Amino acid sequence: MVAKSFPRWLRYPFAWLVVQGIVLTIFLAATSRLHPHATPDTLSYQRFPLDSLPAAFEHSRTCGYPIFLRVTGSLAKHAAAVPGCQLAVHFVAVCIFYLGVCRLLGSRWRAFAAASPLLYSNILFGYVNNLIADSLGSSISVATVGVLLWVVAGNRSIWLWLLLSAGCFATYQVRPAYLFLVLLLPLLGTGLYWMRTRDESHAGNKIHWLGSKLAACGLVPLFAYCAVRWWVIGHFALVSFGGNNFVGTVGVFLTPDMVSELAPDLQPLAETALATRKQALARHPEHSAKPTLQYMEIENRFDFNTWKVFVPSAQHVYGDDQPRVNTELRRLAVAIIIARPGYYLTWLAKAAWRGVCVTLLDLVQNPVYLGGLFGLLTLHGCVVVRTMGRLPAGRLKDGGNSASTHFPFNALLLVALLFAGMKLLLIIITTPPLGRFVDAGAVFFPALLGIGLFDRWSRLRKV
Secondary structure: OHHHHOOHHHHOHHHHHHHHHHHHHHHHHHOOOOOOEOOOOHHHHHOOOOOOHHHHHHOOOOOHHHHHHHHHHOOOHHHOOHHHHHHHHHHHHHHHHHHHHHHHHOOHHHHHHHHHHHHHOHHHHHHOOEOOOHHHHHHHHHHHHHHHHHHHOOOOOHHHHHHHHHHHHHHHHHOHHHOOHHHHHHHHHHHHHHHHHOOOOOHHHHHHHHHHHHHHHHHHHHHHHHHHHHHHHOOOOOOOOHHHHHHHHHHHHOOHHHHHHOOOOOHHHHHHHHHHHHHHHHHOOOOOOOOOOOHHHHHHHHHHHHHHHHHHHHHHHHOOOHHHHHHHHHHHHHHHHHHOHHHHHHHHHHHHHHHHHHHHHHHHHOHHHHHHHHHHHHHHHHHHHHHHOOOHHHHHHHOOOOHHHHHHHHHHHHHHHHHHHHHHHHHHHHOOOOHHHHHHHOOOHHHHHHHHHHHHHHHHHHO
8 A cells, every 4th residue: 555655756766856956946045045146257248249249259258158148137137047047957957967877878777876966066056156157067068968978879860969069069158168078079979889889890980980970069060150250350269268367377487588588579468467567566465476386376376467467468568359369368378388398387287186186175075975975885885794794606696797787887987087187188278277167077976976876775785
């Protein structure tokens, strides 16, 4: 009688995913995390010129998040609906990831275990109410990877390919820091396909064909967009912004004796920057003009160098021509690296290590993930205790090491490592690995925790 009265819908993992989404929404609302919060970057999104194509292409932001703000901001006064809409997109993205994992692994409950932890990502808890692109960009990237998993699993209808291409395009239009997805699609897709089919004959030709189509999914829309942008404003790039951050990081190495080593057309910009820095230091004595290789010192000077020194200097030399300002700042950054390559290599090494440390620290500080980790250790301990009490023959029977047994964990490990690694690399090339940047790169690691919990629980029930 109890079994019959038990609601049938609770037997489906997707229903439990919906329940978690409802509970998460209630929690965020109760803790005032769905109240919109403006940041210093918000104004640049709100003032994006959506009514002029040339002005939009010249702007320092891409069009994705300004369009989202315009649409969702019209639903309620003072952008009150934006956090809720960002949360809704996040939930839909996790559901798409669930469907992709379900298709790839062929197990709804295992897919549920992998997708559920993504609901509680650090990037959501920290930025869902912020009127900036971080939360939305992360969510769309999760959805894009979910569609990729579906494609790799074998369903390759034209609509799925179009959805994958659109997801990739939308992600870097919302947040250009996800431009690495263009390379991630073929690399991750072919890697997962090889893991699934390495024992099959003729798998090599299929991998090459799949990789080519995945590369086209990312590259064709990107090149088309850049070509239109070049045709309109004469600048072939995704956005006119990367040079700002780039020189904000490596500009700490610029010294007066380096100016003569630069190209003649860059020397006026370098001299102006040095003079501007000297004046800015009088107003901000906490900073220094001395070159340094200490990571925290470079990070602490990042905003100062970017917005108080180099951007104003470039605007003084080149006016308000944002594409030109961005191009010349990027050229100056590259010239500084060429003049002091050892400094830059040291920066890359220290920034990479810092990014790894921040990622791990932020993950273990998440109470949901910390609780899951303790649960995993507890389940594993129970499995070990029960297994040790069995006969040797029974231990051998339970200790299968086939590739199919390890594929779910290995597949998600590849997803997490490749996504985080490429995201971190793109960050540290130009920017310090700040928390909100690396949190977005670590979004798939909790899926490994979920898979581990599922596998240990399944193993415990068998021993």
